[in-house]
Amino acid sequence: MAGRARRARPAARAVVVGDVEVVSLVDAVGELAALESAFPAVAADSWDPYRSLYPTTFAGQRWRLQVAVLVVRSEGKTVLVDTGVGPAGLWRFWAPECEALLPSALDASGVARESVDVVFLTHLHIDHLGWNTDADGETFFPRARYVVHPDALAYALADPERAHIRRCVEPLADRFEWPGDDVEVAPGVRPRALPGHYPGHHGLTIYSRGARAELIADIAPHPALLDRPEWVFAFDDADGASVTRAELVGELVDSDTYVVCGHYPGSGIGRIVSRAGRVVWEECA
Numbered sequence: 001m002a003g004r005a006r007r008a009r010p011a012a013r014a015v016v017v018g019d020v021e022v023v024s025l026v027d028a029v030g031e032l033a034a035l036e037s038a039f040p041a042v043a044a045d046s047w048d049p050y051r052s053l054y055p056t057t058f059a060g061q062r063w064r065l066q067v068a069v070l071v072v073r074s075e076g077k078t079v080l081v082d083t084g085v086g087p088a089g090l091w092r093f094w095a096p097e098c099e100a101l102l103p104s105a106l107d108a109s110g111v112a113r114e115s116v117d118v119v120f121l122t123h124l125h126i127d128h129l130g131w132n133t134d135a136d137g138e139t140f141f142p143r144a145r146y147v148v149h150p151d152a153l154a155y156a157l158a159d160p161e162r163a164h165i166r167r168c169v170e171p172l173a174d175r176f177e178w179p180g181d182d183v184e185v186a187p188g189v190r191p192r193a194l195p196g197h198y199p200g201h202h203g204l205t206i207y208s209r210g211a212r213a214e215l216i217a218d219i220a221p222h223p224a225l226l227d228r229p230e231w232v233f234a235f236d237d238a239d240g241a242s243v244t245r246a247e248l249v250g251e252l253v254d255s256d257t258y259v260v261c262g263h264y265p266g267s268g269i270g271r272i273v274s275r276a277g278r279v280v281w282e283e284c285a
């Protein structure tokens with residue numbers, strides 16, 4: 001037998017929020033880290049209730065991570081939210097099941113690279129910027145405005161020798177922009193500060209014809225954190241992440257608002273609901 005069979009690529013999923021469409025495209029799936037290294041203060045058995053709720057996010061004692069990129073289409077504008085892991089081989093510390101899927105997923109969804117108007121980068125961790133450039137360091141979305149908060153950019157460029165910063169941030173240093181904290185990047189789509197995960201970390205809020213979605217980026221990258229916002233995640237930037245998580249859950253639980261995270265199971269498009277005393281994310285697209 002020739003190696004381990006690769007899993008079929010998950011289908012693109014989408015939801016319509018008023019006049020705005022949100023499409024989820026998988027770029028990669030792999031094992032990110034041991035749970036005990038990502039959450040050193042969390043006892044192994046504390047994860048047990050979440051294993052049945054979110055089975056695809058676990059690989060034994062390791063965190064199995066999907067990395068999906070979101071395409072937001074509004075009134076003829078196309079916004080790409082983060083750019084995934086990127087071309088194969090950039091990461092040294094994870095075990096990919098599949099990677100470098102975004103170009104074919106864009107093709108399958110009819111999104112030409114040249115049609116992307118805005119690349120919105122929620123932050124500059126390695127799983128969010130990989131297709132900023134291609135394997136040769138050339139800009140992958142040639143017409144796009146690359147939008148990222150200046151605090152995130154300054155933090156990334158303070159340590160420019162890291163491979164993902166050198167390949168995916170430095171070549172674009174003159175192109176990054178930030179329109180302002182409350183300025184729409186497309187009709188009905190505006191940045192929302194979600195402090196604590198990374199300097200300048202932002203999600204996006206979509207309001208359209210009374211419908212709403214919150215693209216929460218990595219403020220709670222494992223859905224168990226919605227139920228346990230106080231758990232300390234080693235890759236967060238600041239203690240304030242727990243406060244932001246708790247506030248977000250309080251605002252969104254049992255509401256009609258779509259809650260979207262590219263690291264959640266399936267499409268990553270769902271809602272936060274109360275179930276038997278727990279706060280649970282349920283996929284709904």
Ligand SMILES: [Zn+2]
Binds near residue numbers: 127128218
């Ligand atoms: Zn991430």
